[in-house]
Amino acid sequence: GAVVSQHPSRVICKSGTSVKIECRSLDFQATTMFWYRQFPKKSLMLMATSNEGSKATYEQGVEKDKFLINHASLTLSTLTVTSAHPEDSSFYICSARVAGQGMQETQYFGPGTRLLVL
Amino acid sequence: AQTVTQSQPEMSVQEAETVTLSCTYDTSENNYYLFWYKQPPSRQMILVIRQEAYKQQNATENRFSVNFQKAAKSFSLKISDSQLGDTAMYFCAFMKHPYSGAGSYQLTFGKGTKLSVIP
Numbered sequence: 001g002a003v004v005s006q007h008p009s010r011v012i013c014k015s016g017t018s019v020k021i022e023c024r025s026l027d028f029q030a031t032t033m034f035w036y037r038q039f040p041k042k043s044l045m046l047m048a049t050s051n052e053g054s055k056a057t058y059e060q061g062v063e064k065d066k067f068l069i070n071h072a073s074l075t076l077s078t079l080t081v082t083s084a085h086p087e088d089s090s091f092y093i094c095s096a097r098v099a100g101q102g103m104q105e106t107q108y109f110g111p112g113t114r115l116l117v118l
Numbered sequence: 119a120q121t122v123t124q125s126q127p128e129m130s131v132q133e134a135e136t137v138t139l140s141c142t143y144d145t146s147e148n149n150y151y152l153f154w155y156k157q158p159p160s161r162q163m164i165l166v167i168r169q170e171a172y173k174q175q176n177a178t179e180n181r182f183s184v185n186f187q188k189a190a191k192s193f194s195l196k197i198s199d200s201q202l203g204d205t206a207m208y209f210c211a212f213m214k215h216p217y218s219g220a221g222s223y224q225l226t227f228g229k230g231t232k233l234s235v236i237p
Binding site: 038042044049091095099111 | 225229
């Protein structure tokens, strides 16, 4: 299957600082990527859809000014958590949509980023 | 809107035995995709198997197979010869066909089934 990387895997930051998480498709181009948040022992909650070259589409209840998404190239999407607070502590996962390029319509996931805000 | 229901929060199976995880979904779409993803303790989401709704043949991937019943909107996962490495959360997911308009490409997940394989 296709490979998606995510960096960093774990980050600890102070309240009020900003944190950037990168999501890369390593062996395919992804015009569409997704950002999820997962609470312990819960399912994935879609935060936003990231489209290459255009603005992200945010799900209801997700603050776009707090969770900045940039999809500047066909292999990279970034999520920046601005002015992070302890309640933003969570596990963030990205996925990349594969379509064409000799592969079937599917989403592949990055390994996730554990964010802890002190 | 689509919904995905996994009615078994937890299941266990003896090593080498067979187990079936259930999944039902609700949609008015006629063309869509269904997936099973596995999330082991590492929390990496791994694609297990995919099914295209317009294909009647059930998908198989080695020890994993599905029973896709389109009319009943059911998509169960069968794991044969269970191995310790199969211990994980299993999520069933639905995706509208890309040409279905708004909300396409997005995955709708069930709440998951925690599977434990017992030695």
